[in-house]
Amino acid sequence: MKRIQIADFDRRMPPLELREMDDYYETMFVPDYDEVYQSNEIRTIQLADIYVNLAMTKNEVRLVSALFLKPVEVADIVSWMQLYTISFAISDASGYYVEQADEILEIVLYQGNPIVIATRGTDRLYYDPEGAIEMRRESSEVMGKKPLLYLNGEAWFGVPRLEFNPNQDELHVNGTFLFADYMDVYQGRVGFFRNTDPALPIVLLVGEAIIEMELTENADGSRVLVIEQPYDEA
Numbered sequence: 001m002k003r004i005q006i007a008d009f010d011r012r013m014p015p016l017e018l019r020e021m022d023d024y025y026e027t028m029f030v031p032d033y034d035e036v037y038q039s040n041e042i043r044t045i046q047l048a049d050i051y052v053n054l055a056m057t058k059n060e061v062r063l064v065s066a067l068f069l070k071p072v073e074v075a076d077i078v079s080w081m082q083l084y085t086i087s088f089a090i091s092d093a094s095g096y097y098v099e100q101a102d103e104i105l106e107i108v109l110y111q112g113n114p115i116v117i118a119t120r121g122t123d124r125l126y127y128d129p130e131g132a133i134e135m136r137r138e139s140s141e142v143m144g145k146k147p148l149l150y151l152n153g154e155a156w157f158g159v160p161r162l163e164f165n166p167n168q169d170e171l172h173v174n175g176t177f178l179f180a181d182y183m184d185v186y187q188g189r190v191g192f193f194r195n196t197d198p199a200l201p202i203v204l205l206v207g208e209a210i211i212e213m214e215l216t217e218n219a220d221g222s223r224v225l226v227i228e229q230p231y232d233e234a
Helices: 074-083
Strands: 002-005 017-020 024-028 042-047 050-056 061-069 084-088 095-110 113-127 149-151 154-156 170-173 176-178 182-186 189-193 203-205 211-217 223-228
Touching (some): 024 074, 042 113, 050 084, 050 113, 061 074, 061 084, 074 084, 074 113
Parallel strands (some): 149 211, 170 223
Antiparallel strands (some): 017 024, 042 050, 050 061, 084 113, 095 113, 170 176, 189 203
């Protein structure tokens, strides 16, 4: 992995680091963010002709980097950074805004949070995110990272632990009704377990196809989890 300092190309630019990967360059807004956040906390969202990485934790949602797909030259990325700025969910009492901007070009939403591209300028521009497109699915597969599953449209690279009450909750796995106490990871796969025998799963999803999950909650507090995993192609 090659590390490049954008300020070496333009001293007027902030001291941002550019990392060269096999398929893309990555501008780091948060240095070494991948050492701070786990991989399953990172969401990659397409915004115009680039991608941005968001770190999603219980305590914060943070813009950590921007990605530029190859073929692209470093000089082109520097020129892009000179012309445009990216803003994520910055607001005050008057509403959402972009600092040091001239014109807002695009707004998308991720989990209700606005992500904005604007041309650089000297003004604080306020905007209304109403009507912006909500990005339900992130785009990490475009970067060569295949998610393990989608849960309610959100990509996961690990396995979220979900607990169930077998007396009221319903689990449907590829059309089969399942009684389990919880879902958790087992050797990197999605497993379903009973509390009476937590050492081994009663069902383990071993295919390579991306798993689709929809979890809904009923008015009485019971939940329904529907899981579909297509068969692997021969």
